[in-house]
Amino acid sequence: MFTLPRLHSYDQEIKKSRFRALACPIASEEDAKALLAEHSDANANHNCWAWRLGQNYRFNDDGEPSGTAGKPILQAIDGQQMDGVLVIVTRWFGGILLGSGGLIRAYGGTAAACLREAEKVEVIHRTTLTLRVGFSDLALVKARLSSVENILINAENFTETGADLACAIPETESEAVAKMLIDMTAGRTQLVKEDDQA
Known part of the structure; x- marks a missing residue:
């Protein structure tokens, strides 16, 4: 298992919508809530997120169709064997609908690209x-x-x-x-x- 030593962000544009992923290390659910409050952009259309801390996890689609944002972000965290991590993917809508499959790929892909790029440290119990x-x-x-x-x-x-x-x-x-x-x-x-x- 791995975690992050510090915040890392990643930006990309998909069909005129702008996506920004922010990956953050967390030690508690309170950390996750504080970081969500600090880094969610009120001017964006959606601030979707997921976090994992051991066996505990949460995710949120923030107004996107159910299952198209938060869950793919969590799958990106798990797919990279990460723990003690929160990922927020913020979307500024560009006018082109992506459909359910497109949203899943966009949110999951942006989160995965951010985590792939980020420096990782091994979690040692x-x-x-x-x-x-x-x-x-x-x-x-x-x-x-x-x-x-x-x-x-x-x-x-x-x-x-x-x-x-x-x-x-x-x-x-x-x-x-x-x-x-x-x-x-x-x-x-x-x-x-x-x-x-x-």
């Missing part, structure tokens, strides 16, 4: 762990952790005997990393699983 490490093992543990791709050390809090390292480890690597640390320190490193987060 991480498990948050606190590692309790003694002073004697701390340098070695930190060196090993730095060799694991996409691991984040979010905090290092020193204690009387060593340090607690708050780490976000890719879910696919968490068991292997835990086993490596326990083996490497002969069981002296304690793992405290806090919660799962993206």
Whole structure:
């Protein structure tokens, strides 16, 4: 799965109608609502949109015939394996009717072209762990952790005997990393699983 690091827009003209797609990263439904309010153009004929956030999604045809705008935009998001993304496709009518098939192609195609062009970043789901490490093992543990791709050390809090390292480890690597640390320190490193987060 992929998401966007920033806003991206794409414009095209189809049979004298102007279409603008704006793709935005979102972290919540509230983000989507705020971005819709900010980026919908009141002077345009239609501001159609769709968003996906994990298993949650919404779409809206904004006055176009049912199923001809919002759903094709959502299909473009899903077709590009995107998550945490809102796409708004704004249409300024040019006087030529496109018909249902033409609208589906126009809205879905504009959204897909925008997403294809946009910079993407992989969505990495991480498990948050606190590692309790003694002073004697701390340098070695930190060196090993730095060799694991996409691991984040979010905090290092020193204690009387060593340090607690708050780490976000890719879910696919968490068991292997835990086993490596326990083996490497002969069981002296304690793992405290806090919660799962993206």
